[in-house]
Amino acid sequence: MEAGQATAPRQSAQRLPSWLAGLLPLVVLGAAIAIFVALDAPGLQRNGVPIEEIAVEKTVLRPGEIELAVRNDGPDAVQISQVTVNDAFTAFTQTGDEIGRLGASTVTVDYPWIEGQAYEVALVTATGGTTATAIDVAAETPETGAGFLGLMALVGIYVGVIPVAIGMLWLPWIRGIDPRYVQFLLALTVGLLAFLGVDALLEGTDFAAQGSQAFGGAALVYLGAAVAYLALVGIDGKLRGRTQRERDAMDSASLLNPSEGAGTGAWRLAFLVALGIGLHNLGEGLAIGSSYAIGSLALGATLIVGFALHNTTEGLAIIAPVARGEGGEMGGGMRLRRLVGLGLLAGLPAVLGAWIGASAFNPSLAAFMFGLGAGAIAQVIVQIAPSVRDSAGRLLHPLAVSGLIAGVGLMYATGLLVSL
Amino acid sequence: MKFGEDKISRRKLLGTAAGATAALPLLHESLPHQGVHDQFARAAGEEHGGGGAASAAHKGAGHRGTVGRVDPRVNGFDPQEILRDYDRGKVVRDGGRAVREFELVAEDREIEVAPGVKFAAWTYNGRVPGPTLRATEGERVRIKFVNGSKHPHTIHFHGIHRDLSDGIPGVGVGNIEPGGSTVYEFEAFPFGLHLYHCHSTPLAEHIAKGLYGAFIIDPKKGRPEADELVMVMNGFDTNFDLANEIYAVNTVAFAYHDQPIQVKRGQLVRIYLVNILEFDLLNSFHTHANFFDYYPTGTKLEPRDFTDTVILGQGERGILELRFPYTGKYMFHAHVSEFADLGWMGFFEVTD
Numbered sequence: 001m002e003a004g005q006a007t008a009p010r011q012s013a014q015r016l017p018s019w020l021a022g023l024l025p026l027v028v029l030g031a032a033i034a035i036f037v038a039l040d041a042p043g044l045q046r047n048g049v050p051i052e053e054i055a056v057e058k059t060v061l062r063p064g065e066i067e068l069a070v071r072n073d074g075p076d077a078v079q080i081s082q083v084t085v086n087d088a089f090t091a092f093t094q095t096g097d098e099i100g101r102l103g104a105s106t107v108t109v110d111y112p113w114i115e116g117q118a119y120e121v122a123l124v125t126a127t128g129g130t131t132a133t134a135i136d137v138a139a140e141t142p143e144t145g146a147g148f149l150g151l152m153a154l155v156g157i158y159v160g161v162i163p164v165a166i167g168m169l170w171l172p173w174i175r176g177i178d179p180r181y182v183q184f185l186l187a188l189t190v191g192l193l194a195f196l197g198v199d200a201l202l203e204g205t206d207f208a209a210q211g212s213q214a215f216g217g218a219a220l221v222y223l224g225a226a227v228a229y230l231a232l233v234g235i236d237g238k239l240r241g242r243t244q245r246e247r248d249a250m251d252s253a254s255l256l257n258p259s260e261g262a263g264t265g266a267w268r269l270a271f272l273v274a275l276g277i278g279l280h281n282l283g284e285g286l287a288i289g290s291s292y293a294i295g296s297l298a299l300g301a302t303l304i305v306g307f308a309l310h311n312t313t314e315g316l317a318i319i320a321p322v323a324r325g326e327g328g329e330m331g332g333g334m335r336l337r338r339l340v341g342l343g344l345l346a347g348l349p350a351v352l353g354a355w356i357g358a359s360a361f362n363p364s365l366a367a368f369m370f371g372l373g374a375g376a377i378a379q380v381i382v383q384i385a386p387s388v389r390d391s392a393g394r395l396l397h398p399l400a401v402s403g404l405i406a407g408v409g410l411m412y413a414t415g416l417l418v419s420l
Numbered sequence: 421m422k423f424g425e426d427k428i429s430r431r432k433l434l435g436t437a438a439g440a441t442a443a444l445p446l447l448h449e450s451l452p453h454q455g456v457h458d459q460f461a462r463a464a465g466e467e468h469g470g471g472g473a474a475s476a477a478h479k480g481a482g483h484r485g486t487v488g489r490v491d492p493r494v495n496g497f498d499p500q501e502i503l504r505d506y507d508r509g510k511v512v513r514d515g516g517r518a519v520r521e522f523e524l525v526a527e528d529r530e531i532e533v534a535p536g537v538k539f540a541a542w543t544y545n546g547r548v549p550g551p552t553l554r555a556t557e558g559e560r561v562r563i564k565f566v567n568g569s570k571h572p573h574t575i576h577f578h579g580i581h582r583d584l585s586d587g588i589p590g591v592g593v594g595n596i597e598p599g600g601s602t603v604y605e606f607e608a609f610p611f612g613l614h615l616y617h618c619h620s621t622p623l624a625e626h627i628a629k630g631l632y633g634a635f636i637i638d639p640k641k642g643r644p645e646a647d648e649l650v651m652v653m654n655g656f657d658t659n660f661d662l663a664n665e666i667y668a669v670n671t672v673a674f675a676y677h678d679q680p681i682q683v684k685r686g687q688l689v690r691i692y693l694v695n696i697l698e699f700d701l702l703n704s705f706h707t708h709a710n711f712f713d714y715y716p717t718g719t720k721l722e723p724r725d726f727t728d729t730v731i732l733g734q735g736e737r738g739i740l741e742l743r744f745p746y747t748g749k750y751m752f753h754a755h756v757s758e759f760a761d762l763g764w765m766g767f768f769e770v771t772d
Contacts, residue, residue: 081536082486084665088761089486089534089673128537128658130665 160350167315191407204370211363224371285353673763
């Protein structure tokens with residue numbers, strides 16, 4: 001009897017193609033939802049009045065005009081009926097009359113704003129609710145043409161590529177120093193990265209608070225962090241696997257493939273550090289680009305110099321893992337190309353970020369990208385940590401602790417320059 | 421600004437990027453008001469002076485004010501009609517004495533206070549302001565009140581009368597519960613321009629939601645023949661922040677701006693002006709290119725002042741008399757300029 005009962009379901013399952021059996025619950029779910037909606041949620045009654053939540057994702061100022069990118073953040077449709085600027089009703093147009101859940105609309109307000117003044121634009125909905133957005137310092141938003149993208153690329157190169165490259169020039173020096181101090185430098189790198197990771201988390205959380213909460217808000221930062229962390233674990237695992245299989249193979253055509261040759265462990269680490277820093281610089285470029293696009297950032301020499309000093313330390317972080325002279329059997333040209341590749345990997349995303357930030361900024365996207373940076377950095381720290389251990393296997397030995405503190409301190413100190 | 425100053429954030433240090441794009445769910449009254457007013461004043465100056473960023477383009481010079489129109493047929497009442505609509509009640513004989521009878525029904529009703537902006541109002545007879553009740557000094561006045569609202573209400577009349585007819589909770593009939601009714605009765609005294617409003621608590625809420633109206637007691641000898649207009653200056657707190665988002669005369673923002681009040685050149689125009697604004701201490705009335713005789717509360721027949729601007733506190737009212745010597749379009753508005761920008765602005769159109 002028992003055997004018969006057990007085989008019966010197996011037989012029926014065999015009659016259905018397995019992909020169809022997998023789809024069955026989804027089909028039933030879809031039908032259930034359709035019936036539920038068609039019957040207008042039987043047994044349930046709405047309690048209370050519609051909830052209106054509007055997020056202003058972007059503000060663009062043109063002469064005589066203020067444009068707001070608006071998203072409906074709440075569960076119910078919203079209609080914007082009037083607009084006030086600094087407590088005065090003002091003429092406006094909008095792209096959509098009624099904004100559905102998560103729907104977007106562009107509200108263009110006709111207003112003779114004055115450069116340098118502060119404004120508050122309030123959207124008045126059909127129910128009389130108001131959503132206010134502040135323009136702290138009015139300034140014309142730059143047009144995102146080719147010239148502007150070129151400028152953003154230049155800024156990205158100034159604050160990302162060049163400083164990282166300069167920082168990597170410490171390589172010959174650290175190859176000559178006492179190996180004990182290399183441990184100190186690796187600890188310093190962990191300190192630098194920890195600072196960047198915390199910084200990315202905080203910045204991401206700030207952006208998340210500005211963006212549409214319906215997209216997840218601060219959860220986007222942690223989601224991004226988890227995705228990047230897991231992705232780097234995956235990449236790392238793949239690199240290690242290849243190292244095993246192709247230990248003797250040389251693939252000199254690849255610039256960034258750190259899997260080949262002796263001493264690949266160190267290069268793999270350097271690659272991951274560069275990748276993590278690159279993801280962080282993506283977020284940093286985005287912040288710079290968006291700030292510049294809305295006119296709140298003056299690209300003065302002091303700011304650029306500050307960023308350059310700040311990010312030079314990132315170059316040091318990339319080369320610290322290869323300080324022990326591994327990969328020495330590689331040709332000088334190849335080593336150089338590999339270093340250049342790592343530098344670009346860490347620095348170039350700043351350009352990409354600046355472009356995105358300047359042209360297609362969205363706070364929720366920015367939050368997610370900062371999350372990616374934070375997660376990548378966390379993974380890199382986990383990767384580097386073992387190299388910091390001393391001969392006794394201790395992680396937080398005095399030299400490592402002083403390196404960590406020095407790293408955080410260095411980032412903090414150079415970060416102050418950016419505030420100027 | 422919503423971001424703490426204590427966070428280590430490089431982007432924040434870049435400038436003020438954060439605040440500029442942030443959707444701050446703040447109530448519009450939460451910014452320091454004086455600063456906002458100063459900024460607007462400068463902005464307006466620049467606009468008229470032709471300077472600043474705006475003058476480079478044709479944009480920004482367009483019309484200020486609300487977008488669209490309020491349909492009076494949908495709303496159930498028309499500010500144009502409220503101007504000259506007087507409820508004189510019905511005179512009945514009661515024990516050999518003439519009594520002027522009125523009926524007011526409290527009713528919850530959604531009204532449109534600016535194009536597309538709805539307000540869950542409490543009304544007398546379905547309109548805001550309620551009917552302009554009109555009696556003559558010394559008459560016996562009887563007001564039947566029916567509460568068709570979902571909330572308890574009263575009617576409190578300004579005037580001189582016994583406490584039992586004062587229409588406040590706890591005295592006389594007190595609060596009239598939903599579905600209930602009562603009769604208030606008193607002598608119309610003194611002559612002048614008065615008002616009536618609900619006095620249930622919370623008082624500010626019961627008034628601000630729309631339960632008020634003008635109450636005119638004419639002097640026995642009457643006043644000179646004139647084109648008489650009722651203007652009840654009010655405001656609406658649409659987002660429950662205890663501040664008005666919309667200001668108006670007779671409820672609809674910019675109603676007389678978009679559709680000017682028609683008057684005749686040379687004719688005496690008498691304005692019964694009542695300030696029932698809540699949340700703001702003062703309101704004002706200013707005529708362009710003209711002056712008026714002002715009779716505070718209308719209780720004396722000689723004007724106190726000849727001016728073009730008067731300031732009225734909450735519950736204050738007065739009678740204005742003026743003639744327009746020229747044809748054309750003449751603005752009138754609150755000289756509290758913020759109120760003007762938020763709806764309290766209109767025109768007289770003077771024709772022969």
